[in-house]
Amino acid sequence: MMLKPQYIAIPIFAILIAVEAFVLIRRQPGLFDKKDTWTNILIGFVSVAFGTAFALVTSFAYLAIYEISPIKMPMEEWWPWVLLVIADDFLYYWFHRFSHESRVLWNFHVVHHSSNRYNLSVAVRQSWFGGIAHWIFYLPAAALGFPLWTFALIHGLNLIYQFWIHTELIDRLGPFEYVFNTPSHHRVHHGVNKQYLDKNYAGIFIVWDRLFGTFEPEVEKVEYGITTPLNSFNPLWINTHAWFEMANRMRESETFLGKLRCIFDSPNMDFKEAAKIGIGVEKA
Numbered sequence: 001m002m003l004k005p006q007y008i009a010i011p012i013f014a015i016l017i018a019v020e021a022f023v024l025i026r027r028q029p030g031l032f033d034k035k036d037t038w039t040n041i042l043i044g045f046v047s048v049a050f051g052t053a054f055a056l057v058t059s060f061a062y063l064a065i066y067e068i069s070p071i072k073m074p075m076e077e078w079w080p081w082v083l084l085v086i087a088d089d090f091l092y093y094w095f096h097r098f099s100h101e102s103r104v105l106w107n108f109h110v111v112h113h114s115s116n117r118y119n120l121s122v123a124v125r126q127s128w129f130g131g132i133a134h135w136i137f138y139l140p141a142a143a144l145g146f147p148l149w150t151f152a153l154i155h156g157l158n159l160i161y162q163f164w165i166h167t168e169l170i171d172r173l174g175p176f177e178y179v180f181n182t183p184s185h186h187r188v189h190h191g192v193n194k195q196y197l198d199k200n201y202a203g204i205f206i207v208w209d210r211l212f213g214t215f216e217p218e219v220e221k222v223e224y225g226i227t228t229p230l231n232s233f234n235p236l237w238i239n240t241h242a243w244f245e246m247a248n249r250m251r252e253s254e255t256f257l258g259k260l261r262c263i264f265d266s267p268n269m270d271f272k273e274a275a276k277i278g279i280g281v282e283k284a
């Protein structure tokens with residue numbers, strides 16, 4: 001977690017964001033939103049700083065679990081590396097799924113989704129404070145006996161993989177679409193069209209979505225963003241607004257159970273559910 005290969009990739013990300021922007025502007029100036037792109041990049045840089053700080057602290061939890069685990073992977077062999085790529089991606093799937101299906105985690109992850117554009121700069125638009133919580137999902141990798149540096153390396157490569165799928169410039173990729181997460185699959189993930197909500201959580205392998213029933217192919221043109229558009233370019237507000245919305249909902253809720261559900265339930269709670277716990281109709 002301290003060693004982050006995704007940070008080493010920053011110059012390559014910068015070049016690719018610039019190339020894509022150039023292509024989009026030439027194609028049709030309306031496709032490109034300068035303000036949104038710079039907001040994404042600024043949020044990305046600050047998230048690197050926060051991410052590093054949180055990782056310095058949370059690495060100790062990983063190290064502690066690794067130490068007490070009776071299992072130690074023989075990393076000089078090839079197969080534990082394959083296992084680690086698969087295990088890390090599996091854990092990412094569940095981390096990402098909970099980040100959408102439980103409001104307390106959505107409050108962090110919403111940052112990545114609140115741009116109503118879809119381009120490579122959105123890939124680096126990441127929560128500043130997500131590092132508070134996401135490490136918990138990766139402790140099983142420590143328990144399985146993967147040393148911290150090997151986990152940090154493979155996890156970083158996983159995140160690097162996820163960069164290039166944030167583009168509209170790449171169409172379907174044939175048989176590659178069956179196994180791997182692709183721009184088409186991830187466009188669906190960023191969609192607010194009804195059929196696209198809470199779909200395609202994959203990191204590298206789309207197989208997890210196919211297995212766990214959250215797969216949706218790209219058919220209808222994707223509308224990007226969140227269901228209640230934020231309309232803000234203030235990076236601090238983008239990173240915090242969801243917490244205020246949650247607090248408001250908790251205040252509105254009449255019962256203790258209702259308040260708890262405001263924290264842990266899905267942000268896409270439907271009308272009936274909202275009425276049951278005594279709060280107004282869901283906006284998110």
Ligand SMILES: [Zn+2]
Binds near residue numbers: 100112
């Ligand atoms: Zn997401």
Ligand SMILES: [Zn+2]
Binds near residue numbers: 112123166186190
């Ligand atoms: Zn994304």
